[in-house]
Every structure is written in C-alpha cells, then in structure tokens.
Amino acid sequence: MSDNATPFCAAVDWGTSSFRLWLLAEDGGVLGEKRSREGMQSAVAAGGFPAVLDSHLASLSAPPDLPVIVCGMAGARQGWVEAPYVEAPAALDAIALNAVRVESVARDVRILPGVAQRDSARPDVMRGEETQIMGLGADGLVCLPGTHSKWASVSDNRIEAFSTFMTGETFALMAGQSILRHTVGENHEALARPEAFRKGVSDCLDAPEAWLNRLFALRAGPLLGTATPEDAAARLSGLLIGAEIAGARRLLPDARSVVLCASGPLCDLYEAALVHAGYETRIEDADIAVRSGLLAAARRCFS
Amino acid sequence: MSDNATPFCAAVDWGTSSFRLWLLAEDGGVLGEKRSREGMQSAVAAGGFPAVLDSHLASLSAPPDLPVIVCGMAGARQGWVEAPYVEAPAALDAIALNAVRVESVARDVRILPGVAQRDSARPDVMRGEETQIMGLGADGLVCLPGTHSKWASVSDNRIEAFSTFMTGETFALMAGQSILRHTVGENHEALARPEAFRKGVSDCLDAPEAWLNRLFALRAGPLLGTATPEDAAARLSGLLIGAEIAGARRLLPDARSVVLCASGPLCDLYEAALVHAGYETRIEDADIAVRSGLLAAARRCFS
Structure with missing residues (x-):
C-alpha cells in the first residue's frame, strides 16, 4: 500500500544553468520543491554535484535512503557521471533502462541518458x-521551445527522429549583439505586436x-519609414520562430497538430506562431512533463 | 590638355569604421593614398570630419583648392552632412547629380548619396x-560581399533592385558568441577545408x-563523431554564404553569371561558393571599383 505523504523518490532536472528538485510521492504528488541556479556549469564551483544535491535534499528533510532520479546535463561527459546517449529511434523505456548509477555516493542516484x-x-x-x-505520453509531433528548441516525432512511445533549432540563442544574439540591437531595443514583448509577429512568421x-x-x-524598414521600430522585436521573433517551423516541416514528418510543451510567454508565442502556420496545438506544461517523465523512470528504476 | 601628374580631385570612401583617400589624376592615375581607421564612428572623436579630411590632404600636400568627392557613411544622417538617398531603380548618373556640397568648408567637397x-x-x-x-560599369547581377553583403541587379547603368544580407555579421556572432564558438574555434580559414565549405553551401x-x-x-556532428570539429568553421561559412546565394536567387532576377566585387580571402570564398552554385563569375577588385566610381562622379561634379 502506498503512502502518499511519504516521498517515493527525489526527481531532479539538472540542466546547464538550472537545478530543479521535487520530492515525489509514489502517485506523483509533489511533497517538496527546490529551484536554484546551480546548473552543471556552477555546480562544480559550488562544491561539486554531490554537495549541491545533498544540501537541497537536507533542506527538504529527505530520508537518507531516498533514491534520486536525475535527467539533463548532469549526465553529459563534462557533467557528474556520463550517461551515454541512447540512439534514436529510441523507445522511451530504453531511456529509463539505461540510467547510470552514481557509484561514488551511498544514496541510490541514477542519471538518465540523453538521446543521440x-x-x-x-x-x-x-x-x-x-x-x-x-x-x-503523447504520439505525434512534439515541440519544446527554448534556447535550443527541440522538435521530435514520437510514435508508439518511441522518439523516431528529432531536430534542434538554435532559435532562442539566435534571437538573443541578433537582438542584443547585432546591428539590429539599435532597432529592436529592450522591449521584446512580441505578442504586444501580434500583426508584426505574424508577418515575421x-x-x-x-x-x-x-x-x-x-x-x-x-x-x-524603420530607417525608410516603411515599418515602425516598435514592431522590430516582434518581427524578429516571428521570423525566427517561423524559420524554426519551416525547418521542422522540412526535416520531420509533417502533422496537422503539434504538442507544444512549454510555459509562460514563450508558450504563448509558439502557440500563436503554430496556429498562424495552420497547426492545431495541444499545450502541455513543461514542468509537469519533466516531473511525469522522471516519475515514470523512477518507477522503472526503483520499484 | 590634362596633366597626369597634377591631381584632379581627392576621392574618399568614408565608411562606418574606415577612411580611404586617393589623390587622382584626371585619367584615374593614383598620385597618393591614405588609409586609416577614422571611420564615421571615430571621426567625430578625432576632431570632426573636416579636421580628419584636412590632415590627410595636408599629409599628401594636396592643393588647398583641390575638390573632394566622398562616398559612404559620411553622408548618413548621423554622418558629416546628410546626402539623402536616391530611390531605386536608380540611374548611376542620378547618384552623381545628387551629390550634396558641404557648405561649412571653403574647399569644394561633395558627398554622394546612397540608394534606398x-x-x-x-x-x-x-x-x-x-x-x-x-x-x-557592368550590367547584370553584382555581388559585394561583406559584413552586410549587397546584391544588386543592374541594367542600362541603373540599379534596378538590390538586397542586403547580414552574412558577415551573422558569421562573426555565431563563430564568436554562440555555443558554436566551442566547436568553430579560432581558425576560420574555410578554404583550407574546401569539401566541408562546399557541403555547407x-x-x-x-x-x-x-x-x-x-x-x-x-x-x-563533432560531438557524435559524424563530423570533425576542424570542418566546423568551413561548414558554418559555407552555410551562411549558401544561404545568401539562395536568398539572392529568391529576391533578385536570376542570371547565369555574377560580377563579384571583392578582394582577399572573402573574394576566394565567394568565388568558390558561386562556382559551386553553378554561376559563372567575373571578379572585380573592390578598391579599383570604388575609385573608378568616385572618379566618374567627380568628373560629373567638377568638370
């Protein structure tokens, strides 16, 4: 019989620049949560991966034998312990089955592999x-927007193929470092200018x-008065997200609908762009998705 | 009767970050030359446009009444004196005829307009x-590569249409500021890897x-061993120049041949890319071209 007030595992999404940890009950209920900027890049400086993990677990009074499941850059070669890539097409089961145990700590910590x-x-x-x-848990075309957006084609619980797009990083470079910074300015709320955004798409x-x-x-355009500078950020954002969608159409099997896994303003932008491009969209919260994925893997590893 | 040892005019290409001046005889012979980094951006700091110009003319012992013809960013709104754009389609004659005289100096200085x-x-x-x-002096499709490459369609001495591509600036941002900097490294000699360069194109x-x-x-690619990191700079360069050529094909009337106005390594790169894309190329030296254009305009203005 499961006890939904007792943690079943700690679930960690350990990225390049961020750390998120949840204490999860066996039914997925969230019993505690920690977020910090101690991503892979700063974890070593902050005393190493075990010290960062232990301090967050201790602050949530996690039992010393609570197992921990980890995904993200902590499993990269330059991370904590390398969890070698699973090859695509990759069954989602295979990801959990290829988790790598961290041998250097007493606690049962498993790091999930990425996909290559x-x-x-x-x-x-x-x-x-x-x-x-x-x-x-969805089949079809999935879009996960971000600094390096990922699109994946999923069928029968298998990642068939995927493509990464340097959309977010290109936006930041163009808006912040290029000659366009004079036009784009600081206000990047693209959806305040929906027409300009859609024109870019x-x-x-x-x-x-x-x-x-x-x-x-x-x-x-603004120099010649054929466009207003206030539209420039929205146009830039639309151009790049439009380029990403055009690229995904070219590289992956097309579909009428896209599962959009995102949250916040970026989710709104991508939804607007996808709808403008003719897709039906189903929105899933990115935090809930990663927690569900970690729980599913933990059940495989620790049950 | 012209005297080819006596300067007919001073010809100045005054860009954003560079200054080039030639003393020209009436037949175009070069009687003296100066180059400096006193472009539009630093000219004001260096004592203003007249002081920079006078110091270079004095160092070449130019006569006090020698007329001066100027092209480039010195004619921008934020430059010395604004020379309002001529509208495309723009007859090349109209450019010379719309030169703006600098009223604040005794010498006859004319600044040529840009084209909008x-x-x-x-x-x-x-x-x-x-x-x-x-x-x-060429009809057809002209390519002037650079930070912001220009392609123009020219017929009957008229710029019919043109397109700018942010190729050089995008290369610098991607190679120097993005996550690709770890892969691309410092060695950007793309033509040392001709196959990788052509693959990018x-x-x-x-x-x-x-x-x-x-x-x-x-x-x-290099992370997974399907490509070598030594190829990355060449691939990046090829991708961006290939994107520029694809864009020019889309935006301007296509042609079998391109006049490539460039010099140095950039000229070699573009020639390789254009040939790979199926164009015949005719190479013209960029320095000679701007000097010829300035001389032609000076003849219109000062003869």
Whole structure:
C-alpha cells in the first residue's frame, strides 16, 4: 500500500544553468520543491554535484535512503557521471533502462541518458528533453521551445527522429549583439505586436531562403519609414520562430497538430506562431512533463 | 590638355569604421593614398570630419583648392552632412547629380548619396556600394560581399533592385558568441577545408528552411563523431554564404553569371561558393571599383 505523504523518490532536472528538485510521492504528488541556479556549469564551483544535491535534499528533510532520479546535463561527459546517449529511434523505456548509477555516493542516484541521432546528414543530441517527452505520453509531433528548441516525432512511445533549432540563442544574439540591437531595443514583448509577429512568421514560412535579408530589413524598414521600430522585436521573433517551423516541416514528418510543451510567454508565442502556420496545438506544461517523465523512470528504476 | 601628374580631385570612401583617400589624376592615375581607421564612428572623436579630411590632404600636400568627392557613411544622417538617398531603380548618373556640397568648408567637397529601396516588402539601403557599382560599369547581377553583403541587379547603368544580407555579421556572432564558438574555434580559414565549405553551401541551397537546425548540427556532428570539429568553421561559412546565394536567387532576377566585387580571402570564398552554385563569375577588385566610381562622379561634379 502506498503512502502518499511519504516521498517515493527525489526527481531532479539538472540542466546547464538550472537545478530543479521535487520530492515525489509514489502517485506523483509533489511533497517538496527546490529551484536554484546551480546548473552543471556552477555546480562544480559550488562544491561539486554531490554537495549541491545533498544540501537541497537536507533542506527538504529527505530520508537518507531516498533514491534520486536525475535527467539533463548532469549526465553529459563534462557533467557528474556520463550517461551515454541512447540512439534514436529510441523507445522511451530504453531511456529509463539505461540510467547510470552514481557509484561514488551511498544514496541510490541514477542519471538518465540523453538521446543521440547519429545520422551524418542530421546529427543531433538532446539531454533532458527526452524525459519531458517521456512524461508527455503523447504520439505525434512534439515541440519544446527554448534556447535550443527541440522538435521530435514520437510514435508508439518511441522518439523516431528529432531536430534542434538554435532559435532562442539566435534571437538573443541578433537582438542584443547585432546591428539590429539599435532597432529592436529592450522591449521584446512580441505578442504586444501580434500583426508584426505574424508577418515575421509568414515571411519565413513563405520565403525561408530570404532570412539573411529579412534580418537586415528589420533595420532598413524603420530607417525608410516603411515599418515602425516598435514592431522590430516582434518581427524578429516571428521570423525566427517561423524559420524554426519551416525547418521542422522540412526535416520531420509533417502533422496537422503539434504538442507544444512549454510555459509562460514563450508558450504563448509558439502557440500563436503554430496556429498562424495552420497547426492545431495541444499545450502541455513543461514542468509537469519533466516531473511525469522522471516519475515514470523512477518507477522503472526503483520499484 | 590634362596633366597626369597634377591631381584632379581627392576621392574618399568614408565608411562606418574606415577612411580611404586617393589623390587622382584626371585619367584615374593614383598620385597618393591614405588609409586609416577614422571611420564615421571615430571621426567625430578625432576632431570632426573636416579636421580628419584636412590632415590627410595636408599629409599628401594636396592643393588647398583641390575638390573632394566622398562616398559612404559620411553622408548618413548621423554622418558629416546628410546626402539623402536616391530611390531605386536608380540611374548611376542620378547618384552623381545628387551629390550634396558641404557648405561649412571653403574647399569644394561633395558627398554622394546612397540608394534606398522604399518597398515595404523588401526595404533596403546602401551607402558606398552604389559608388562601387557605378565604378564596375557592368550590367547584370553584382555581388559585394561583406559584413552586410549587397546584391544588386543592374541594367542600362541603373540599379534596378538590390538586397542586403547580414552574412558577415551573422558569421562573426555565431563563430564568436554562440555555443558554436566551442566547436568553430579560432581558425576560420574555410578554404583550407574546401569539401566541408562546399557541403555547407549545398546544404543551404538544397534545404534553405533548415538553417536553424544546420547551425546546431555543427555542434552535434563533432560531438557524435559524424563530423570533425576542424570542418566546423568551413561548414558554418559555407552555410551562411549558401544561404545568401539562395536568398539572392529568391529576391533578385536570376542570371547565369555574377560580377563579384571583392578582394582577399572573402573574394576566394565567394568565388568558390558561386562556382559551386553553378554561376559563372567575373571578379572585380573592390578598391579599383570604388575609385573608378568616385572618379566618374567627380568628373560629373567638377568638370
């Protein structure tokens, strides 16, 4: 008989720049939660991975024998313990079965592997997103937007193929470091300018090969008075998300609907872009998805 | 009777970050030359435009009444004296005829206008490149590579349409600031890896919508051993120049041959990419072109 006030495991999403931990009951109920900036990059400086993990578990009064399941960059070669990639097409079961136990600590800590697409025409990797996808429990086309957005084609609980897009990082570089920074300014609330945003999406869907020119046009338009500078951030955001959608259409099997796994303003932006591009969307919260995926893996590993 | 040892004019290409001045005889012979980093951005700090110009003219012992013809960003609104854009389609004659005289100095100094394409679907501007194009004296498709590459369609001595591509700036941001910097490293000699460079060009010509993914693949490939990190800079360079060519094909009337106005390693790269994309190329030196264009304009203004 399960006790839903007793933690079954700690579930950790340990990314490049962020750390999130939940104490989970066997039914998935959240009994405690911690978030910090002690991602992979700063964890070593902060006393190493075991010290960071122990301090958060102690602050939640977790039992000393509570097992821990981890996904994300902690399993990278430059992370805590390398959890070698599972190859795509990757059954979601195989991800849990290939978790790597951390031998150097007494507690039962398992790190989930990422997924690799070892295809010379479209090499790709993910670490962490596979656990979100596992948590979604959905077949079809999945979009996980971010600094490096991931799109995956899932069928029968298997990641068939996936593609990463440098969308968020390109936006940050163009808006913050390029000549466009003078036009784009500081206000990046693209959905405050929905028409300009949708125009950007359409431009890259209709003429995807013109993107290096469309970027410059963001500066030339306001200079010539054919566009307003207030629209520039929304146009830039639309151009890049439109380019991502155009790319996903090219690289992955197309579908009428997309499962959008995101939260906050980014979720709203992608939803607007996907609807404008003609997709039906189903929105799933990214936090809930990763927690569900970690719980499913923990059940496999610890039950 | 012209005297080819006596300067006819001083010709100045005054860009954002560079200053170049030639003393020219009436037949175009170069009687003296100065180059410095006193572009528009630093000219004001260095004592203002007149002081910078006078110091270079004095160092070449130019006569006090020698007229000066200027092209480039010195004619921008934030430059010395604004020379309002001529509208495209722009006859090359109209550029010289719309030179603006600098009233605040005794010497006869004329600043050539840039060209604007006031088209809401593809707004664009150039300042300086129109003078190079004037100097080429060529009809057809012209490519002037750089930080912001320009492609123009020229017929009957008229710039019919043109497109700017943020190719060089995007390369610098991706190679120097993005996650790709770990893979691309410092060695950017793309032509040392001709196969990788051509592969990048082909990738963007064949599937231009996939570029945000192709960028990430530059990192994923070496991580998975399907590509070598030594190829990454060449691939990146090829991807971006390929995207530029794909964009130019989309935006401008296509042609079998391209006049490539460039010099140095960038010229070699673009020639390789254009040939790989199936174009015949005719190479013209960028310095000679701008000098010829300035001389042609000076003849109109000062003869």
